[in-house]
Amino acid sequence: MSNYKSVLSAVASLAASAMLIRSITNEFIPYEVIDFFNSGLHNLCRKFSTQLTVVIEEFQGISRNQVFEAAEAYLGTKATLSAQRVKASKSENDKNLSFGVDRGDEVNDEFEGVRLRWKFVCRQAESSPRRHHDMNASLRSEIRYYVVSFPKKHKQKIFGSYLPYVMERAKAIKQENAAVKLHTIDYGGYWKVPGVTFSHPMTFETLAIDAELKREVVNDLNRFVKGKEFYKRTGKAWKRGYLLYGPPGTGKSSLIAAMAYHLNYDIYDLDLTAARDNNELKNLILSMSNRSILVIEDIDCTINLHNREEDGEAVTNGDNKVTLSGLLNIIDGLWSCCGEERIIVFTTNHKERLDPALLRPGRMDMHIHLSYCNFSAFEQLTFNYHGISQHKLFQQIEGLLREVQVTPAEIAGELIKISDTREGLEDIVKFMHNKKMLLAKTQIDQNNIEDHEFGEEKSRDKI
Numbered sequence: 373m374s375n376y377k378s379v380l381s382a383v384a385s386l387a388a389s390a391m392l393i394r395s396i397t398n399e400f401i402p403y404e405v406i407d408f409f410n411s412g413l414h415n416l417c418r419k420f421s422t423q424l425t426v427v428i429e430e431f432q433g434i435s436r437n438q439v440f441e442a443a444e445a446y447l448g449t450k451a452t453l454s455a456q457r458v459k460a461s462k463s464e465n466d467k468n469l470s471f472g473v474d475r476g477d478e479v480n481d482e483f484e485g486v487r488l489r490w491k492f493v494c495r496q497a498e499s500s501p502r503r504h505h506d507m508n509a510s511l512r513s514e515i516r517y518y519v520v521s522f523p524k525k526h527k528q529k530i531f532g533s534y535l536p537y538v539m540e541r542a543k544a545i546k547q548e549n550a551a552v553k554l555h556t557i558d559y560g561g562y563w564k565v566p567g568v569t570f571s572h573p574m575t576f577e578t579l580a581i582d583a584e585l586k587r588e589v590v591n592d593l594n595r596f597v598k599g600k601e602f603y604k605r606t607g608k609a610w611k612r613g614y615l616l617y618g619p620p621g622t623g624k625s626s627l628i629a630a631m632a633y634h635l636n637y638d639i640y641d642l643d644l645t646a647a648r649d650n651n652e653l654k655n656l657i658l659s660m661s662n663r664s665i666l667v668i669e670d671i672d673c674t675i676n677l678h679n680r681e682e683d684g685e686a687v688t689n690g691d692n693k694v695t696l697s698g699l700l701n702i703i704d705g706l707w708s709c710c711g712e713e714r715i716i717v718f719t720t721n722h723k724e725r726l727d728p729a730l731l732r733p734g735r736m737d738m739h740i741h742l743s744y745c746n747f748s749a750f751e752q753l754t755f756n757y758h759g760i761s762q763h764k765l766f767q768q769i770e771g772l773l774r775e776v777q778v779t780p781a782e783i784a785g786e787l788i789k790i791s792d793t794r795e796g797l798e799d800i801v802k803f804m805h806n807k808k809m810l811l812a813k814t815q816i817d818q819n820n821i822e823d824h825e826f827g828e829e830k831s832r833d834k835i
């Protein structure tokens with residue numbers, strides 16, 4: 373017992389002496405000297421450690437450190453796997469929930485066999501005289517940084533491959549989570565900032581076009597986004613042009629929406645009549661962001677695209693001085709030398725009305741014909757609207773679709789009226805029969821008119 377007491381009193385007196393020494397040193401020994409001893413001890417420990425620790429501070433001067441931002445996004449995806457506490461958040465412009473590491477928490481990661489340990493550190497900013505030289509730190513109430521530790525011998529791999537990988541992954545995570553934005557032109561001739569969240573309901577899953585054509589388009593887009601190396605190797609600008617043509621209501625605008633969602637690219641909807649002249653058009657193109665789709669709808673209507681030779685100085689569309697040569701210069705010149713990962717889409721109901729210069733091979737990489745509804749598109753529509761993929765009337769409808777030209781928009785319009793598909797599909801058959809009869813009648817009328825005119829001509833000849 374006495375032994376126990378003496379041990380206790382020895383510990384107490386040791387602690388008291390330590391406190392005393394500490395307060396004396398704090399009072400009388402300058403900070404610089406304490407720092408010197410502390411860092412000496414620290415350096416000694418570091419020399420013998422096999423681990424290397426990298427500190428990633430939140431700020432770099434007044435701007436945010438991009439490595440810190442990347443770590444924040446990247447670790448969010450890891451946090452749900454190994455952290456004790458996870459932060460969840462979502463802003464209006466995000467599609468999904470984002471997760472983050474909570475203060476003081478640790479996350480494990482592994483890269484090509486190397487184990488890494490991340491920690492998110494937050495501490496109160498000191499207002500001690502020692503920190504006054506650091507104006508930013510003294511203005512902030514909290515200092516935040518990540519530390520990542522890993523075996524020293526893998527330094528090269530971590531700096532050369534892992535950290536760049538974290539940056540790349542973070543970029544992709546942010547892009548995946550950002551909602552698609554639609555940009556239109558304001559009165560001053562600039563893109564409205566910020567764009568509005570694009571919420572068209574169409575995706576490639578719901579788009580009803582020929583199944584083979586759909587596959588072709590999706591594959592083409594996938595090749596394009598993965599083509600960074602290809603475009604670099606071949607010296608081609610990382611751009612792609614699509615011309616969508618076909619009658620009204622066949623899904624041209626719907627296809628653009630599906631493309632934007634598939635790629636997660638913003639849409640820049642360029643109304644050529646809203647741009648005052650070629651110069652304004654140039655500025656608009658220059659101020660677009662990468663990973664975006666420039667859309668020019670109804671190109672045959674918004675600009676007089678004929679008479680290329682004349683349009684150099686001509687006022688082609690009322691007061692609008694945007695010309696075909698201006699547009700072509702942009703596609704060939706500016707468009708191809710600024711920015712990357714960009715898509716341009718033209719739509720028209722009348723491909724035959726476009727100037728051949730616009731259709732020249734190499735100008736628009738892919739011409740996509742959106743046509744009347746075929747059976748594969750019909751099946752997709754009935755599935756979208758009523759969740760059915762089989763029906764006794766399908767065979768009859770398949771036959772009718774070969775004879776009658778109906779647009780997907782018309783079929784969609786009929787399907788939406790139906791409440792009970794068993795009965796309702798009869799109405800669609802009726803609708804197509806009516807169209808067929810109308811078509812036959814117009815054909816007969818047309819023939820009668822032609823016969824009549826021919827008859828009149830003949831009798832004139834006789835006279």
Ligand SMILES: Nc1ncnc2c1ncn2[C@@H]1O[C@H](COP(=O)(O)OP(=O)(O)OP(=O)(O)O)[C@@H](O)[C@H]1O
Binds near residue numbers: 581618623625742
């Ligand atoms: N291929 C399709 N798949 C699914 N729905 C379609 C399709 N085509 C048309 N629709 C329906 O019809 C509506 C109009 O289609 P959309 O605006 O895409 O046609 P468009 O070809 O752009 O016509 P326009 O030439 O008049 O601009 C869409 O909102 C959609 O509901």
Ligand SMILES: [Mg+2]
Binds near residue numbers: 624626669719
């Ligand atoms: Mg359209």
